Amino acid sequence: MNRAQAFVFILMALVSLGSSGTEMVRVPSGQLLPFWMAPVSKTEKTNSPIEVSSFQAMKYAVTVNEYREFLKKSPGWDANHISPLFADKNYLEGWSQQQKNPTSPVTNVSWFAARAFCEFHGMRLPTVNEWEFMAAASEDKKDANKDEIFLRRILDWYGEPRGESLKSVGHIYKNLYGLWDMHGLIWEWVEDFNSSFVTGESREDSSFNKNMFCGGGAMSGADKENYAAFMRFAFRSSLKGNSSTWNLGFRCVK
Numbered sequence: 001m002n003r004a005q006a007f008v009f010i011l012m013a014l015v016s017l018g019s020s021g022t023e024m025v026r027v028p029s030g031q032l033l034p035f036w037m038a039p040v041s042k043t044e045k046t047n048s049p050i051e052v053s054s055f056q057a058m059k060y061a062v063t064v065n066e067y068r069e070f071l072k073k074s075p076g077w078d079a080n081h082i083s084p085l086f087a088d089k090n091y092l093e094g095w096s097q098q099q100k101n102p103t104s105p106v107t108n109v110s111w112f113a114a115r116a117f118c119e120f121h122g123m124r125l126p127t128v129n130e131w132e133f134m135a136a137a138s139e140d141k142k143d144a145n146k147d148e149i150f151l152r153r154i155l156d157w158y159g160e161p162r163g164e165s166l167k168s169v170g171h172i173y174k175n176l177y178g179l180w181d182m183h184g185l186i187w188e189w190v191e192d193f194n195s196s197f198v199t200g201e202s203r204e205d206s207s208f209n210k211n212m213f214c215g216g217g218a219m220s221g222a223d224k225e226n227y228a229a230f231m232r233f234a235f236r237s238s239l240k241g242n243s244s245t246w247n248l249g250f251r252c253v254k
Contacts, residue, residue: 058251060169065102086112090244103168114250123252135182189250
């Protein structure tokens with residue numbers, strides 16, 4: 001290999017990395033069928049496809065080791081210094097136990113902290129649409145939201161009891177885009193996690209937010225068979241920006 005070829009090889013390798021040195025995967029542009037049918041009028045709803053532009057995403061969720069390195073450079077985000085405005089009492093709970101497996105995904109991290117990590121590395125959290133788009137892909141399908149086996153696998157994971165520790169990243173499955181563990185390892189933060197909330201501005205529409213998350217509210221979903229997606233939207237809407245929980249982590253995009 002001559003110098004020119006070596007330079008091209010190194011350049012191509014660097015392109016696939018984020019500013020933190022993390023391996024990135026290019027997610028192509030495409031269309032996403034929205035889970036919620038947007039009301040057009042009192043009697044009509046639409047679920048027109050959403051256009052998703054191409055972006056890069058971390059191949060794996062952020063690991064304990066990566067977050068530990070971030071804390072060394074940003075001590076204001078460690079559990080002893082962080083403001084309660086940015087993290088609840090569960091923030092980094094069990095941190096010493098987490099560090100026993102540095103390649104496992106970091107959890108018990110708030111939305112504010114996850115955003116800070118991504119911004120520190122010149123990236124950001126994915127939007128709901130971006131996350132749902134890349135997570136819809138199975139090992140061999142771009143959109144497996146109609147695949148009963150794929151959906152059942154997700155629901156079975158949702159029903160699993162809490163274990164003593166999380167597995168390392170890269171141990172569940174790799175989807176068609178080359179992204180690991182979009183389901184089956186942890187839940188993941190998104191930038192607009194609370195965007196499903198609808199605030200009523202009049203008596204006419206003030207009941208919509210309440211009905212969306214009751215049993216009958218699920219019927220407003222565009223895909224009534226995809227209960228796994230409904231559970232994700234309901235879970236996200238139960239969170240606050242300073243929430244931290246044992247199975248909630250994140251990955252960055254740009």
